[in-house]
Amino acid sequence: MSNVLIVIEHAAGAPKKASLAAITFGQQAAQKTGGQVHLLVTGSGVGAVADKLKAYQVAKILVVDAPAFANHSTEALTAAIAAAQKSTGASIVAAASSSASKDVLPRVAARLGAAMASDVLAVIDASTFKRPMWAGNVVATVQLTTPTKVVTIRSTEFGAPAAGSGAAVEPLAVSVDLASFKAKFAGLKEVKSTRPELTSAARVVTGGRGVKGAEGFKLVEQLADALGAAVGASRAACDAGWVPNDLQVGQTGKIIAPDLYIGAGISGAIQHLAGMKGSKVIVAINKDPEAPIFQIADYGLVADLFKAIPELIDAIKKA
Amino acid sequence: MKYLVTVKSVEDPEIKIKIKPDGTSIETDQVKYVVNPFDEIAVEEALRLRDAAGGGEVVAVTIGRKDAQQQLRTALAMGADRGVHVVCDQPLDPTLVSEALAKVVEGEKPDLVLMGKQAVDDDQGQVGAMLAERLGWGQASFVSKETSLESEDEKAKKPGVSIAGTTLQVVREVDGGMESVTVTLPAILTTDLRLNVPRYASLPGIMKAKKKEVKELKLADVVADPTPKVKILKLEPPAQRKAGIKVADVPTLVTKLKTEAKVL
Ligand SMILES: Cc1cc2nc3c(=O)[nH]c(=O)nc-3n(C[C@H](O)[C@H](O)[C@H](O)COP(=O)(O)OP(=O)(O)OC[C@H]3O[C@@H](n4cnc5c(N)ncnc54)[C@H](O)[C@@H]3O)c2cc1C
Numbered sequence: 001m002s003n004v005l006i007v008i009e010h011a012a013g014a015p016k017k018a019s020l021a022a023i024t025f026g027q028q029a030a031q032k033t034g035g036q037v038h039l040l041v042t043g044s045g046v047g048a049v050a051d052k053l054k055a056y057q058v059a060k061i062l063v064v065d066a067p068a069f070a071n072h073s074t075e076a077l078t079a080a081i082a083a084a085q086k087s088t089g090a091s092i093v094a095a096a097s098s099s100a101s102k103d104v105l106p107r108v109a110a111r112l113g114a115a116m117a118s119d120v121l122a123v124i125d126a127s128t129f130k131r132p133m134w135a136g137n138v139v140a141t142v143q144l145t146t147p148t149k150v151v152t153i154r155s156t157e158f159g160a161p162a163a164g165s166g167a168a169v170e171p172l173a174v175s176v177d178l179a180s181f182k183a184k185f186a187g188l189k190e191v192k193s194t195r196p197e198l199t200s201a202a203r204v205v206t207g208g209r210g211v212k213g214a215e216g217f218k219l220v221e222q223l224a225d226a227l228g229a230a231v232g233a234s235r236a237a238c239d240a241g242w243v244p245n246d247l248q249v250g251q252t253g254k255i256i257a258p259d260l261y262i263g264a265g266i267s268g269a270i271q272h273l274a275g276m277k278g279s280k281v282i283v284a285i286n287k288d289p290e291a292p293i294f295q296i297a298d299y300g301l302v303a304d305l306f307k308a309i310p311e312l313i314d315a316i317k318k319a
Numbered sequence: 320m321k322y323l324v325t326v327k328s329v330e331d332p333e334i335k336i337k338i339k340p341d342g343t344s345i346e347t348d349q350v351k352y353v354v355n356p357f358d359e360i361a362v363e364e365a366l367r368l369r370d371a372a373g374g375g376e377v378v379a380v381t382i383g384r385k386d387a388q389q390q391l392r393t394a395l396a397m398g399a400d401r402g403v404h405v406v407c408d409q410p411l412d413p414t415l416v417s418e419a420l421a422k423v424v425e426g427e428k429p430d431l432v433l434m435g436k437q438a439v440d441d442d443q444g445q446v447g448a449m450l451a452e453r454l455g456w457g458q459a460s461f462v463s464k465e466t467s468l469e470s471e472d473e474k475a476k477k478p479g480v481s482i483a484g485t486t487l488q489v490v491r492e493v494d495g496g497m498e499s500v501t502v503t504l505p506a507i508l509t510t511d512l513r514l515n516v517p518r519y520a521s522l523p524g525i526m527k528a529k530k531k532e533v534k535e536l537k538l539a540d541v542v543a544d545p546t547p548k549v550k551i552l553k554l555e556p557p558a559q560r561k562a563g564i565k566v567a568d569v570p571t572l573v574t575k576l577k578t579e580a581k582v583l
């Protein structure tokens with residue numbers, strides 16, 4: 001009978017789609033532990049987020065609403081999550097894999113004396129999970145042997161949560177003094193984009209070293225716009241500074257699983273495949289017929305991308 | 320300033336990992352080991368900080384098999400001053416590694432610990448934050464820089480992070496952008512890919528590294544209980560995706576996407 005605590009992330013007054021997948025994980029895990037699903041929302045002015053979460057089958061929504069939680073602070077979030085774990089008696093504390101959860105949850109695990117599994121793909125029982133290792137070359141079944149367990153989950157592996165009603169919303173008081181913290185937020189340079197968000201988009205077009213420069217990458221963006229798709233990139237394109245870093249797809253970047261993935265000028269290194277091989281339909285455009293990406297592509301086009309992409313844009317616009 | 324860098328010996332990320340038929344571990348015969356790529360970036364950053372400050376010491380630490388010392392020597396060949404090797408041949412997990420590292424840090428008292436954001440074998444990405452919590456220190460994870468890896472600053476091998484007095488200033492790669500953070504030293508920093516391009520060990524560097532001091536410790540010297548809390552029960556290959564077809568031209572591709580895959 002132990003509860004599962006899910007840490008929710010939100011943007012623009014609504015829970016993120018990845019966090020909804022984390023609730024699904026919570027519902028599956030709670031069936032194994034025999035407990036309830038509790039959620040934690042932190043931030044400043046997050047009442048609307050908590051209200052929206054009432055639409056899911058969960059027992060309780062804890063809300064930490066204070067100005068100190070407006071920006072990311074590892075130490076503030078660690079305090080809030082540890083307090084929520086205590087108040088809910090949760091044996092599993094989980095969140096969707098994100099830059100925030102990867103930063104904070106291991107710290108929470110150390111504070112709670114909990115073992116942790118990152119990027120969980122599936123729930124086996126109340127302490128056993130499947131997770132990827134070696135860039136997704138291996139799927140490991142791991143058991144966490146501590147009483148409290150901490151988990152980040154790969155949101156592309158969990159669908160939408162069961163709907164429900166009647167969840168209680170409760171404020172949780174966590175007093176933090178930002179000035180006393182060792183690490184202090186000093187600013188966020190946001191990458192503004194009008195395109196769909198990469199990790200939740202139904203269609204994604206990515207470019208790699210083969211686009212040859214920032215100028216060439218514009219073709220990838222035009223194709224994305226013709227499809228209403230998000231834009232992603234290989235490490236090579238990010239390293240070169242042609243696109244923002246947070247577009248990197250792969251083992252050490254974002255994990256995506258859209259309905260349609262189109263990769264242009266990307267060779268298909270194992271580290272890139274680790275981030276996109278869950279896509280439903282994979283299209284590869286590469287001038288080298290031996291490029292490894294063709295081994296997993298549903299549709300491979302051996303062609304010069306500078307010729308093929310404009311043709312493709314035309315064909316899509318006519319269709 | 321004293322900098323501590325952590326170095327994990329991992330299977331070369333370029334090779335194909337094979338699982339033993341009994342599913343308990345991976346094949347290690349003939350496998351090449353390298354410094355975890357993120358740790359190479361940590362070593363490089365420590366060297367740049369030391370050299371830009373015109374002095375200081377860089378201590379490299381590894382926990383692992385006897386022959387992991389080769390990867391520790393690689394860090395020394397790049398320019399680290401000395402090494403600490405916690406020798407052990409048993410399964411580890413981030414809880415154990417962070418406990419052992421905390422002990423080493425208590426002995427060495429560095430001002431800054433630089434580590435990789437993730438080891439590319441276990442892909443856990445946990446040790447840095449766990450260590451910071453154990454020590455009660457501040458942390459900055461996924462540290463990067465604003466200039467590109469093809470910039471003049473990078474060519475001049477300038478550090479991507481800056482230290483003024485006891486304050487570390489960094490930018491971090493986060494979902495949706497770049498975040499600036501200041502952290503009071505002593506602190507933990509974990510590296511992301513775009514912090515720097517690590518140098519290769521030079522031949523004279525490799526010769527010098529052979530003579531550099533490496534202190535050996537036993538796991539029992541630095542952890543209370545060596546039982547991992549993450550138990551690996553089974554390893555298996557992921558579901559395989561099979562290759563589809565090659566299409567002759569763009570019109571064929573569009574037709575297939577419309578009528579066969581039904582995604583347009
Ligand atoms: C620790 C570590 C972590 C990593 N993490 C990631 C990660 O998360 N994500 C990631 O993507 N990579 C990652 N990598 C890097 C990865 O190993 C590859 O180096 C990288 O994915 C290669 O990028 P690419 O395919 O764009 O470039 P390349 O491998 O250089 O491929 C370029 C391709 O473009 C094709 N091409 C060239 N010109 C044209 C043209 N005119 N028309 C059509 N095709 C053309 C070429 O045939 C070639 O196949 C990581 C590596 C390490 C060591």
Ligand SMILES: Nc1ncnc2c1ncn2[C@@H]1O[C@H](COP(=O)(O)O)[C@@H](O)[C@H]1O
Nearest residue numbers: 325326382434435437438443444445446
């Ligand atoms: N056995 C080890 N020896 C030295 N450093 C390690 C070891 N394991 C992990 N680390 C460090 O911790 C970082 C994160 O590892 P992990 O949490 O296992 O992904 C790595 O990049 C290393 O810097």
